[in-house]
Amino acid sequence: xxxxxxxxxxxxxGTQAELxxxxxxxxxxxxxxxxxxxxxxxxxxxIMAEAYVKEGRLVPDEITLEIxxxxxxxNQNHSIIFDxxxxxxxxxxxxxxxxxxxxxxxxxxxxxxxSDDEIVRRLTARRICSNCGAIYNLGFTPPKTAGVCDxxxxxxxxxxxxxxxxxxxxxxxxxxxxxxLKSYYENSNxxxxxxxxxxxxxxxxxxxxxxxxx
Ligand code: AMP
Numbered sequence: 519x520x521x522x523x524x525x526x527x528x529x530x531x532g533t534q535a536e537l538x539x540x541x542x543x544x545x546x547x548x549x550x551x552x553x554x555x556x557x558x559x560x561x562x563x564x565i566m567a568e569a570y571v572k573e574g575r576l577v578p579d580e581i582t583l584e585i586x587x588x589x590x591x592x593n594q595n596h597s598i599i600f601d602x603x604x605x606x607x608x609x610x611x612x613x614x615x616x617x618x619x620x621x622x623x624x625x626x627x628x629x630x631x632x633s634d635d636e637i638v639r640r641l642t643a644r645r646i647c648s649n650c651g652a653i654y655n656l657g658f659t660p661p662k663t664a665g666v667c668d669x670x671x672x673x674x675x676x677x678x679x680x681x682x683x684x685x686x687x688x689x690x691x692x693x694x695x696x697x698x699l700k701s702y703y704e705n706s707n708x709x710x711x712x713x714x715x716x717x718x719x720x721x722x723x724x725x726x727x728x729x730x731x732x
Contacts, residue, residue, distance in 0.1 A: 525630035
């Protein structure tokens with residue numbers, strides 16, 4: 519089963535992907551996580567992607583599609599959650615092509631919707647574990663000890679692109695380049711819309727119902 523989690527930055531895609539992976543048999547593919555990892559390791563992809571990620575712009579499609587293809591080939595026998603990918607029409611078309619070459623397809627596309635004000639509120643309070651990537655929100659899912667990950671006790675950090683200016687830029691990019699994916703997927707009966715303001719557990723329940731896992 520191949521599931522796309524789409525929606526604006528901060529709508530909870532990563533959190534929902536983590537929940538699905540921990541409770542069901544999915545592997546998680548987050549292009550954002552891949553780019554942050556490559557940047558930290560200073561690989562050639564990381565060096566190229568750094569300025570885009572820092573400024574909240576999209577990394578070029580060819581590179582994004584290449585890392586996606588490599589991941590899909592390595593995980594051919596798994597159900598994949600695509601988190602933050604595709605983000606452009608060429609990426610959506612590219613994904614369909616990669617999957618069809620492997621006799622696969624996109625099975626579900628879930629758009630998590632959230633207002634801009636709530637997004638800014640959530641993202642400025644978001645903290646990430648520097649070691650395991652667990653996601654916290656200082657407002658509604660704070661860690662037990664301030665600044666420390668509950669799971670692995672590593673330090674929590676704020677993503678450099680979680681500042682209000684970069685968040686607004688990412689929202690513009692979402693509106694201009696990603697939102698049109700809704701019409702791309704609308705004609706198939708694969709697309710579903712979920713209200714991201716409902717809270718983590720209710721959003722999770724809505725998603726597993728859509729996926730037929732409830
Ligand atoms: P995310 O963690 O999904 O919010 O992504 C963080 C940043 O990584 C984005 O603002 C982009 O710069 C880059 N990025 C992530 N996914 C993609 C994608 N599918 N296409 C292009 N750039 C991406």
